[in-house]
Amino acid sequence: MQEGPYSYLMIRWWLWLLLCTSLVAQEATVESRLAELKAAYSAQPQWKEDLFAPAFLEAVPAAKLRPLMIDLFQKTGAIERFEVLEKKGEWSGRWRAITREGFGMPISLTLQEEAPHSIIGLFFQPPEPMIADLSALVEHIAKLPGQASFGIWKLGEKPEALVTHEPDRSLAIGSAFKLYILGALLEEQRDMQEIVPLRTEWRSLPSGRLQTWPAGMPMTIGALTCAMISESDNTATDHLLHTLGRERVESMLAAMGNAQPQRSLPFLSTSEMFRLKLGSKGELAKGYAKLDVAARREFLAKELTPERMPLDGLAETAGQWTRPREIDTVEWFASASDLMRALNWLRLRTEGNSLARGALAINRGLAISETDFPYVGYKGGSEPGVLCLAHLVQDKRGDWYAVCLMRNDTKRSVNEELTTGLATRAFTLLAGAGSEKPATVPPREKPSR
Numbered sequence: 001m002q003e004g005p006y007s008y009l010m011i012r013w014w015l016w017l018l019l020c021t022s023l024v025a026q027e028a029t030v031e032s033r034l035a036e037l038k039a040a041y042s043a044q045p046q047w048k049e050d051l052f053a054p055a056f057l058e059a060v061p062a063a064k065l066r067p068l069m070i071d072l073f074q075k076t077g078a079i080e081r082f083e084v085l086e087k088k089g090e091w092s093g094r095w096r097a098i099t100r101e102g103f104g105m106p107i108s109l110t111l112q113e114e115a116p117h118s119i120i121g122l123f124f125q126p127p128e129p130m131i132a133d134l135s136a137l138v139e140h141i142a143k144l145p146g147q148a149s150f151g152i153w154k155l156g157e158k159p160e161a162l163v164t165h166e167p168d169r170s171l172a173i174g175s176a177f178k179l180y181i182l183g184a185l186l187e188e189q190r191d192m193q194e195i196v197p198l199r200t201e202w203r204s205l206p207s208g209r210l211q212t213w214p215a216g217m218p219m220t221i222g223a224l225t226c227a228m229i230s231e232s233d234n235t236a237t238d239h240l241l242h243t244l245g246r247e248r249v250e251s252m253l254a255a256m257g258n259a260q261p262q263r264s265l266p267f268l269s270t271s272e273m274f275r276l277k278l279g280s281k282g283e284l285a286k287g288y289a290k291l292d293v294a295a296r297r298e299f300l301a302k303e304l305t306p307e308r309m310p311l312d313g314l315a316e317t318a319g320q321w322t323r324p325r326e327i328d329t330v331e332w333f334a335s336a337s338d339l340m341r342a343l344n345w346l347r348l349r350t351e352g353n354s355l356a357r358g359a360l361a362i363n364r365g366l367a368i369s370e371t372d373f374p375y376v377g378y379k380g381g382s383e384p385g386v387l388c389l390a391h392l393v394q395d396k397r398g399d400w401y402a403v404c405l406m407r408n409d410t411k412r413s414v415n416e417e418l419t420t421g422l423a424t425r426a427f428t429l430l431a432g433a434g435s436e437k438p439a440t441v442p443p444r445e446k447p448s449r
Contacts, residue, residue: 029117034095034109037119038079041097045069053118060122068124075417076127077101086371091117103127103421104428106367125367126417128425134163137426141165144419146385146409149336152430155344155400162430167337170260171408173388174381175207175232177264177332179342183252184244185225186349186356192222198235201306202242204271205315208233222355229379230362234270241269257341263333265293266300271311273330275304277383278314282325289329324385324410331386336404343377343392343402365391366424372396372431387414389423401430 033051040047045066057065077100085094085106092110099105105128110121131137134152141150142165149171151164161167198210198217205211210219210233224240227233241249246267253261268276276285291299303309334342350357357377365378366389377392388406395401405423407414 030091030093030109030111033111033117033119034082037107037109037122038082038097041069041073041079043070043073045073050116050118052122053112053120056118056120056122072105072124072127075101076103076105079105082107085369092121098130099127102130104130104425126420126424128421128428131422131425131429134426134429137422137429138163138165141405141422144407145412146407146414147171148405148407150405151336151340151402152426153340153344153402155347155402159340159344159402164336166335167340168259168335170263170333170335170338171388171406172327172331172383172386173334173339173390173406174332174383174386175234175237175270176334176339176379176381176388176390176406177267178228178232178237178381179339179346179379179390180252180256180258180267181237181240181244181249182225182229182356182360183256183342183345183349184249185221185240186346186353187252187255188244188248190221190244192220192225192355194221195219196221196224196239196243198239202235202238202271203306203311204234204238204269205274205311205318206234207231208235208237210235210239222359225356226359226362229359232380238269238271241267256345258334258338260333260335260338262293264331266297268300268330268332271306272300272304274311274314274318275309276330277325278317278321279309281317281320285326285330289326322384322413324383324412327383327385327408327410332381334406336406339388339390339404339406340402343390343404344400346377347392347400360392365389366420366427368393368424368427369431373427382414382416384413385409385411387416387419389420391423391427393427395431403427403430 036048036051040051079097079099081098082095083098085096087093091113095107095109097105097107106125108121108123109119111117112120129140131140141148147169149166149169151167152162153159154162195218198213198215198219200215203211208227208231210227224236227236228240250265250267253264276288288296288299346360360377361375363378364376365380368376373393373395375394379390381388386408391403393401393403403426407419
């Protein structure tokens with residue numbers, strides 16, 4: 001039989017039909033698995049035997065998966081529907097689960113390519129309240145217990161405030177103070193290849209890992225910087241602080257735009273903070289808070305040394321530190337505006353410095369869309385009664401923003417899940433994806449775990 005244009009078109013038509021049929025079947029399978037996941041998300045999770053692949057359940061046994069689902073269900077309510085956020089392939093993508101209590105919870109899902117297309121990857125990101133716009137978000141933040149300072153700024157020749165709530169209120173910021181150490185490194189143009197051996201007297205307590213590494217281990221300033229920013233390694237932080245000098249870092253407070261630098265003097269190391277707040281179950285911090293700056297410096301030099309107060313004796317009491325201790329007097333302090341100026345200072349000083357800018361972006365902090373915000377620099381801080389989230393981001397259009405949210409509560413721990421959910425929602429709204437209706441049930445403050 002002679003072939004011609006007609007037979008060629010028929011072949012193309014059949015191929016197109018087969019492709020469409022395959023895509024429809026694939027889409028139906030994904031929707032079916034999402035429906036099964038929706039049903040399993042309950043106070044008593046149950047699911048079909050083939051919903052999860054054996055390899056997945058080996059990594060995340062049902063005994064761990066069920067309590068996770070129950071905990072999330074109690075916080076968010078039942079899933080009502082899914083919205084597509086991003087398709088990453090035929091069998092994987094990101095969806096937002098809209099829940100009965102008015103939360104949106106991003107979910108990353110991956111199915112096996114082969115039948116029966118069981119789940120091989122599942123990741124629940126923190127739920128965010130489905131607040132309608134940035135103004136409503138500010139109203140929710142204003143109603144939270146304790147004190148808060150918040151703002152979103154578009155950065156340029158002159159930062160432009162988009163929304164704020166008490167942006168100039170100076171609050172405790174926890175480990176976000178490490179941004180000022182990064183600033184001092186940049187100001188001095190320190191060589192990232194410079195070696196700083198680990199020293200026993202500069203050791204601190206976790207977070208981090210370097211506190212267990214042997215003394216004398218050679219570390220580059222670049223490696224210490226990455227550990228300080230991305231893992232909030234306290235031992236790395238103290239090595240950089242002592243290498244630079246306390247007074248040098250103190251000078252960066254005003255240089256990077258902190259409006260009340262005197263509140264953070266003397267600029268404490270993390271090990272000094274631990275000694276103050278763990279010593280005598282916080283009583284040592286109360287006495288230190290009554291001293292003036294000169295007396296504080298003398299106290300640090302003579303009384304708070306590793307010889308007089310070894311950290312090993314305090315590490316055992318760290319678990320008892322569950323309530324705020326002198327967070328309004330013995331801390332590192334900044335407002336949302338201060339941190340915005342610090343982040344903008346770092347943005348300008350890291351132009352052309354891929355190492356420093358890259359170090360700031362190793363840990364993106366929140367679950368922020370990589371499509372909407374290709375670059376995310378982050379530093380956070382927390383302790384009982386303190387939570388700080390400071391982000392420097394560049395969107396897909398190339399515009400730069402600073403988004404800073406901090407909360408202090410002198411009476412109780414800050415609810416991290418609710419706070420990070422509100423901050424995550426800020427990025428969703430900033431990206432222009434926040435057109436959903438407001439939550440019918442406002443987000444509630446729940447006790448932190």
